[in-house]
Amino acid sequence: xxxxxxxxxxxxxxxxxxxxxxxxxxxxxxxxxxxxxxxxxxxxxxxxxxxxxxxxxxxxxxxxxxxxxxxxxxxxxxxxxxxxxxxxxxxxxxxxxxxxxxxxxxxxxxxxxx
Amino acid sequence: xxxxxxxxxxxxxxxxxxxxxxxxxxxxxxxxxxxxxxxxxxxxxxxxxxxxxxxxxxxxxxxxxxxxxxxxxxxxxxxxxxxxxxxxxxxxxxxxxxxxxxxxxxxxxxxxx
Numbered sequence: 001x002x003x004x005x006x007x008x009x010x011x012x013x014x015x016x017x018x019x020x021x022x023x024x025x026x027x028x029x030x031x032x033x034x035x036x037x038x039x040x041x042x043x044x045x046x047x048x049x050x051x052x053x054x055x056x057x058x059x060x061x062x063x064x065x066x067x068x069x070x071x072x073x074x075x076x077x078x079x080x081x082x083x084x085x086x087x088x089x090x091x092x093x094x095x096x097x098x099x100x101x102x103x104x105x106x107x108x109x110x111x112x113x114x
Numbered sequence: 115x116x117x118x119x120x121x122x123x124x125x126x127x128x129x130x131x132x133x134x135x136x137x138x139x140x141x142x143x144x145x146x147x148x149x150x151x152x153x154x155x156x157x158x159x160x161x162x163x164x165x166x167x168x169x170x171x172x173x174x175x176x177x178x179x180x181x182x183x184x185x186x187x188x189x190x191x192x193x194x195x196x197x198x199x200x201x202x203x204x205x206x207x208x209x210x211x212x213x214x215x216x217x218x219x220x221x222x223x224x225x226x227x
């Protein structure tokens with residue numbers, strides 16, 4: 001089991017550019033979560049999916065953020081346009097189903113917007 | 115609005131002594147609580163959990179205590195080891211048709227040899 005795979009590990013981009021973060025959940029896991037880690041707010045839930053359907057996107061900070069899950073094995077988080085305040089570590093996590101609290105997290109993507 | 119709060123950003127203890135990490139929550143609907151541990155450059159990993167019907171859960175060196183009236187939980191690590199040095203996140207959720215976890219800001223534990 002390769003675990004939850006995120007790419008890229010690091011991303012440095014200029015303000016105004018589009019950024020796309022990618023996630024491959026564990027095979028067979030039906031819930032997928034995107035979190036953002038900052039010093040001030042800790043791990044902040046952005047959006048989560050059950051069976052590829054977005055269930056709660058109330059944590060998405062602005063319209064500049066969007067997330068998709070076109071199939072059970074792939075999800076993207078897009079920021080367009082990016083701003084320096086978006087700099088953070090973004091984590092993807094998956095769990096077996098809606099009743100499971102045992103998340104498996106990926107290693108994260110460290111995003112720096114300059 | 116931070117529903118799960120970890121007011122101590124960092125904690126330093128000596129090897130062999132007890133580490134106590136604290137967490138407070140504001141939402142009385144929360145009924146399940148978890149602790150995750152995070153090493154640098156890695157994602158958080160599940161450590162231990164507790165249901166609101168209990169006030170204590172133990173797993174080896176790790177014990178979580180829940181005080182529902184005070185909306186407070188704590189993680190005790192006894193004895194602390196240098197390998198326990200990490201960021202610890204408290205998380206909470208409420209039942210029903212969701213497994214959404216609300217995390218705190220984390221506490222960095224440093225165990226000194």
